[in-house]
Amino acid sequence: MTPDPVSAMRHRKRRHIDVCLTEAVDYQTVTTGFERYRLPYNALTQTNLDSVDLGTQFFGSRLRAPVLIGAMTGGAELSGIINRNLAAAAQHLGIGMMLGSQRVMIDDAAAATSFDVRDVAPDVLLIGNIGLAQLDAELVPGLAAALNKVGADGLAVHTNPLQEAMQHHGDTDFSGSMERLRDVAGALEYPVMLKEVGHGIGRAAVEELADCPLAAVDVAGAGGTSWARIEQYVRYGEVRYPALAEWGIPTAQALTEVRQALPGMPLVASGGIRTGMDAAKALAMGAEVVAVARPLLAPAIESVDAVVDWLQHFIDELLVCLHGSGAADLPALRRRGVTPVC
Ligand SMILES: Cc1cc2nc3c(=O)[nH]c(=O)nc-3n(C[C@H](O)[C@H](O)[C@H](O)COP(=O)(O)O)c2cc1C
Secondary structure, eight states, X not given: OOOOHHHHHHHHHXXXXXXXXXXXXXXXXXXOSGGGEEOOOOXXXXXXXXXXXXXXXXXXXXXXXXXXXXXXXXXXXXXXXXXXXXXXXXXXXXXXXXXXXXXHHHHOGGGGGGGOOTTTOTTSOEEEEEEGGGOOGGGHHHHHHHHHHHTOSEEEEEOOHHHHHHSTTOOOOOTTHXXXXXXXXXXXXXXXXXXXXXXXXXXXXXXXXXXXXXXXXXXXXXXSBOHHHHHHHHHHSSOSOHHHHTOSOBHHXXXXXXXXXXXXXXXXXXXXXXXXXXXXXXXXXXXXXXXXXXXXXXXXXXXXXXXXXXXXXXXXXXXXXXXXHTOSBHHHHHHHOOEEOO
């Protein structure tokens, strides 16, 4: 018997989590490209490490550090625990959080509980999520209700043509999606961010974005988690198309391309951001904030403390990066910039 679409979606979400925890799902040959840049070190820094300020304003909220927990999950039973542990950690650290795709709660009201985090994260910048392939004007009322129900401050729309093409029964018709994004972003009373899922938004995509009413772009580049890899493990139990699993725009390149093409657009750097140094370079290259997804999955299954520990280590390294480069705050870091490795 074929399972109903909601059970199938829950099962797929659970398979994604399992594959992420058990298989090699990172890019194997492609890197983020941040290793090609150095953060300038300043032996005569005039900063006091204890007073370095990582505070920033993003998406209408004040963050204590320029970090978002990347969009991960919702729908599967384990997702509720994951989301609550992530959200409580975000509240503790004063950072933001993106939820996983809320499509499942539009189709099945019972799935909404796995996105319920406001009681443990009353002050967190919380960004809802939906896929561009499924987005159309008819979805707007259901989507607005889903955002309202979870207490979201905004929406991230993920565009993922490569992932969908690798997925069994994925949505492979992206024709007209740009126009639908423009309509929905204009109609929805929430700020909207466009993101990829780890294959990168670069120059070609950005050319389509000039007149789209977006509040931010998350470049979600290549070099970290490869969704074309994950979907092949889920579908075949192995990687049958290695070239596709390695395809994408490295995060540092995506960031540079989008920064040049849309100078005024607030940018999120994500995709393979693993250390405070990666974050420092991305911020110095013009990102407003960084986002980290898969490294937080296992800690989120464990406990709030495990997530806090991972992120505190990351933030501590970022603080030292600012101090050692002579930057007392994020605007100063941006003025420092990065130098290419020769
Ligand atoms: C288990 C898991 C589930 C994810 N689900 C979503 C999702 O529902 N929506 C979305 O926009 N991105 C989703 N992503 C993609 C991440 O937000 C991120 O763009 C990608 O994993 C690259 O970042 P990373 O290298 O830090 O993992 C998911 C990632 C993981 C690991």
